[in-house]
Amino acid sequence: MRYRVSEEKVAWRIVDGEGVLLHADTSAYFGLNRIGTLLWTELARRTTGVDDLAAWTRQRLPDAPAELPRDIATFLEQLKEHDLLDPVSEGETGDRTAPRAVEAPALDGFRYEPPQLLRFGELEKLILSGE
């Protein structure tokens, strides 16, 4: 199975190398650690799956442990569980008409840690203040 970011439902931004995701329908918001952010940027750039992502990540982090594919699979499950990814079946191309230009976070001096998705809760109604 391959996946892509649910662009219609998820707003996101990278700040200081770490991603913040907001599910626009539920107002749930999440944080990603650095490796999670790295994977997310690739998912935002193209439709991909566990093996492909593992190979891509290993090119950038040659010291990544043997558990990398398992960690990535767990991470993708978490994203899917929270409706942050759209699954793309094998028959579909999943290609975007206009791929989003995404800059992956820098990995200088980075030591591998499993990709993590942190759920912070849900935003209540947002108040615009005139005062």
Next chain:
Amino acid sequence: MVNEASDGGPEGPAKKTRLIAQELLVKVSAKHRTLYFHGESMRPFLVEGDEVVVEPVEWEQIRLGDIITYRYLDRFPTRRVVRRTSERLDLWCDNWPERPFSTVPEDVLGRAIARRRGEAWLTAGHRGWKMARLRALLRYHLRYARRVLIPGAYWRARGMVGGVLRAVGLRRRRASE
């Protein structure tokens, strides 16, 4: 199982994450949900509890009279643009004309494009919205004229009258003349 994050305290990383998520919520307002206006400062155009739709806007597209939402500390002030330069927007609140505000391009999050009060929607293309914009700008410029231009005109006129009076001998000439 997804990890649950703790709050992290008032200044913790969780607060920063929350603030970024709130900014993202402002940005998706046009597609997904309305935001709520609080306070009296934009009466009568916006009142407490009005729902507002905000959409992202490019700096070059912001026009005088637009109502914009911007970032200020951990709040999202929503005010009317009354002047602009290439680097700054001057803003005011329709109901607080004596208090000036300003913001810079990087802090602008979006522009209000619709308002819902009760069941009634008003959108930016509607005549009522345009009239409110016009009225607010007119009030701003009249106020600006009273404060800045008219006092200047008074002193210029006074100087001219003094010059005429001196010329016809009805007022003593200055020692320097």
